[in-house]
Amino acid sequence: MDKMRMESVDMTERNIDRIAELFPNCITEAVDEEHSTPDHKFYKKVVNFDMLRQMLSGDVLEGDEAYEFTWVGKKASIVEANKPIRKSLRPCKEESVNWDNTENLYIEGDNLEVLKLLQESYLGKVKMIYIDPPYNTGSDSFVYPDDYKTDLDEFEEASGVIDENGNRVFVQNTKTNPSFHSKWCSMIYQRLMLARNLLSDTGAIFIHIDEHEVYTLEMMCNEIFGAQNELGTIIWDKRNPKGVVAGVAYQHESILVFCKNINAFAGIDFTKKKEHADAMINKVETLIKKYGGVNQKVREEYKEFLKLNKNDLTGGERAYSLVDNNGNIYQLVSMAAPDKPETRSHRPLIHPVTGKPCPVPAKGWRFTDPTMDNLLAIDKIEFGNDETTQPRQKYYLKDNMYEAVSSLLYYGGSDDELGLPFENPKPVYVAKKIIASLAKEDGDIVMDFFSGSATTAHAVMELNSEDSIHRNFIMVQYPEEIKEKTTAYKAGYRFIPEIGKDRIRKAISLIKKASKNSVDLGFRVFKLDESNMNDVYYSSADYSQGMLSMLESNVKSDRNDLDLLFGCLLEWGLSLSHPYSSETIEGCTVHNYNDGDLIACFDENIPDTVIKEIAKRQPLRAVFRDSSFNGSPAKINVGEIFKMLAPDTRVKVI
Numbered sequence: 329m330d331k332m333r334m335e336s337v338d339m340t341e342r343n344i345d346r347i348a349e350l351f352p353n354c355i356t357e358a359v360d361e362e363h364s365t366p367d368h369k370f371y372k373k374v375v376n377f378d379m380l381r382q383m384l385s386g387d388v389l390e391g392d393e394a395y396e397f398t399w400v401g402k403k404a405s406i407v408e409a410n411k412p413i414r415k416s417l418r419p420c421k422e423e424s425v426n427w428d429n430t431e432n433l434y435i436e437g438d439n440l441e442v443l444k445l446l447q448e449s450y451l452g453k454v455k456m457i458y459i460d461p462p463y464n465t466g467s468d469s470f471v472y473p474d475d476y477k478t479d480l481d482e483f484e485e486a487s488g489v490i491d492e493n494g495n496r497v498f499v500q501n502t503k504t505n506p507s508f509h510s511k512w513c514s515m516i517y518q519r520l521m522l523a524r525n526l527l528s529d530t531g532a533i534f535i536h537i538d539e540h541e542v543y544t545l546e547m548m549c550n551e552i553f554g555a556q557n558e559l560g561t562i563i564w565d566k567r568n569p570k571g572v573v574a575g576v577a578y579q580h581e582s583i584l585v586f587c588k589n590i591n592a593f594a595g596i597d598f599t600k601k602k603e604h605a606d607a608m609i610n611k612v613e614t615l616i617k618k619y620g621g622v623n624q625k626v627r628e629e630y631k632e633f634l635k636l637n638k639n640d641l642t643g644g645e646r647a648y649s650l651v652d653n654n655g656n657i658y659q660l661v662s663m664a665a666p667d668k669p670e671t672r673s674h675r676p677l678i679h680p681v682t683g684k685p686c687p688v689p690a691k692g693w694r695f696t697d698p699t700m701d702n703l704l705a706i707d708k709i710e711f712g713n714d715e716t717t718q719p720r721q722k723y724y725l726k727d728n729m730y731e732a733v734s735s736l737l738y739y740g741g742s743d744d745e746l747g748l749p750f751e752n753p754k755p756v757y758v759a760k761k762i763i764a765s766l767a768k769e770d771g772d773i774v775m776d777f778f779s780g781s782a783t784t785a786h787a788v789m790e791l792n793s794e795d796s797i798h799r800n801f802i803m804v805q806y807p808e809e810i811k812e813k814t815t816a817y818k819a820g821y822r823f824i825p826e827i828g829k830d831r832i833r834k835a836i837s838l839i840k841k842a843s844k845n846s847v848d849l850g851f852r853v854f855k856l857d858e859s860n861m862n863d864v865y866y867s868s869a870d871y872s873q874g875m876l877s878m879l880e881s882n883v884k885s886d887r888n889d890l891d892l893l894f895g896c897l898l899e900w901g902l903s904l905s906h907p908y909s910s911e912t913i914e915g916c917t918v919h920n921y922n923d924g925d926l927i928a929c930f931d932e933n934i935p936d937t938v939i940k941e942i943a944k945r946q947p948l949r950a951v952f953r954d955s956s957f958n959g960s961p962a963k964i965n966v967g968e969i970f971k972m973l974a975p976d977t978r979v980k981v982i
Contacts, residue, residue, distance in 0.1 A: 336444040339410035354380040397547040399510040409518035414859040426850025431800045431905035436825045437856025439777040439804045443522040448901035454526040455772040460536040464512040529592040535584045553586040567740030599730040600765045648725045660720040664689035673697045684715035749816040750781035759787035770798040777804035782828035786835040793843035943973035954981040
């Protein structure tokens with residue numbers, strides 16, 4: 329039986345494996361200095377870069393000159409992102425809501441480490457990442473405890489603090505100091521590297537940023553996601569100008585949008601619902617009931633409605649100003665072809681009243697003759713008073729409820745109806761508009777690893793209650809301490825996640841009262857902690873009898889079965905949101921995760937009869953404690969039982 333690593337995936341190792349798939353002759357072995365001892369040498373796979381250079385000789389960059397985006401600490405940041413960690417996500421049922429049935433997750437911890445732990449379980453599964461990271465304004469702060477291990481002298485020389493002769497150039501870390509940007513760049517870069525891995529091929533990331541780092545962030549995203557995968561930038565007009573007397577008053581934020589794979593993304597629905605389409609349709613329906621059918625009064629009052637609301641309606645919405653005899657709202661659009669292909673129609677349309685041909689556009693109609701005939705048959709072409717007017721096509725609002733995502737988003741102020749003491753939360757309105765543009769299918773996962781007051785979670789649940797789509801969320805928030813004398817502190821909150829979880833609970837209560845739709849109104853809470861396993865760094869010669877007795881169980885004394893179960897899920901790449909059950913078999917507690925995806929038993933001295941019962945169920949995976957068996961013969965026996973009863977089951981121990 330293999331032993332589980334109980335650590336996050338080594339991204340460097342994974343990248344080497346990818347190179348090996350393409351160029352196996354470029355992979356060799358070298359001594360693993362980190363794990364080797366004087367008595368025993370360990371070896372690891374490494375890349376022969378000279379050989380790789382030869383394989384790519386036509387495309388290898390030579391020399392020092394290249395177009396690139398860099399900063400002090402970039403290389404260290406990349407190395408840090410690829411390093412594995414020995415951490416765990418510990419379930420907190422007591423802080424969760426509807427633990428057994430929910431598929432939503434709330435995780436407390438440093439988002440860099442959480443993203444590392446989620447690499448296997450959520451690789452390529454997240455539809456949308458929506459984040460609002462620190463903006464690096466000079467007055468804000470980011471408390472993520474990253475250690476890039478950059479040599480101080482190297483840093484100071486590279487950043488200009490001292491010159492090549494050892495003379496100090498400047499000492500203050502102002503906004504003009506390169507280190508001011510470098511620290512922020514290193515923080516965000518490695519998190520975006522890991523985030524990209526989690527996106528599905530049809531997924532995209534949306535990132536809020538203001539003027540301080542918007543251009544830096546765009547260059548960074550071009551590098552990580554690929555410039556070809558940039559979908560554009562949404563300008564959020566907050567309608568609240570801010571600025572100094574001498575400069576431009578900024579009243580907007582930027583939301584950068586990048587997809588994972590532009591080729592895959594091109595085939596999906598990336599649109600937004602017309603903001604006021606439902607209200608326009610409801611208005612006409614009300615007028616028809618008022619006047620007992622469609623007449624001139626209906627049409628006049630509907631146009632008056634559009635006029636009164638012109639400041640709220642978009643130009644595209646105001647264009648739908650007509651009502652046909654069936655009560656359908658529509659607009660008229662030209663049918664003139666933009667070019668002159670032979671396949672398009674050049675046939676004149678006959679006016680239904682005068683019986684005379686109407687003018688044909690200079691380049692013909694944009695449709696073929698059969699299509700024109702069909703449009704006539706279904707009454708989607710409208711003629712003028714006589715044959716002198718060129719006919720136009722009817723565009724019904726009900727058939728065009730969605731439009732392309734606009735680069736402009738207007739919303740000012742706050743819509744926080746929950747009254748939470750959190751500084752500058754994203755409006756739920758803005759979050760809903762962004763999320764609804766992409767996450768449109770059951771099971772779509774929306775992730776926010778700078779979740780703050782959990783506006784994103786609130787927005788997901790509200791959207792689900794409105795359109796009955798079952799989206800799921802993953803929130804990640806660092807347990808940042810709340811400063812004394814703040815409103816939040818006075819309200820009894822001590823850490824930011826307390827506010828986020830409270831928001832979700834209060835939002836659940838409101839949605840339950842307002843919505844009749846069946847939606848997932850719950851969340852599982854997890855907290856980042858040290859590994860579930862005791863670390864051992866001694867050689868066999870160093871063990872005392874006392875140490876050996878301590879090692880009878882390699883699991884930390886404060887960990888329970890649930891901690892161990894979810895730790896195994898992460899390593900095996902299983903979602904943290906599936907249902908599970910537990911039962912007692914001959915005095916042993918047996919856990920069944922997602923109906924046989926994994927069965928685990930962490931009891932000591934598990935009898936063969938229990939092992940056989942687990943094997944009979946033929947789970948995909950089975951996990952036990954190493955200490956559950958008395959020596960190697962017992963482990964061999966377990967292996968033989970599974971070979972006989974469940975040969976396809978993968979069996980591991982912790």
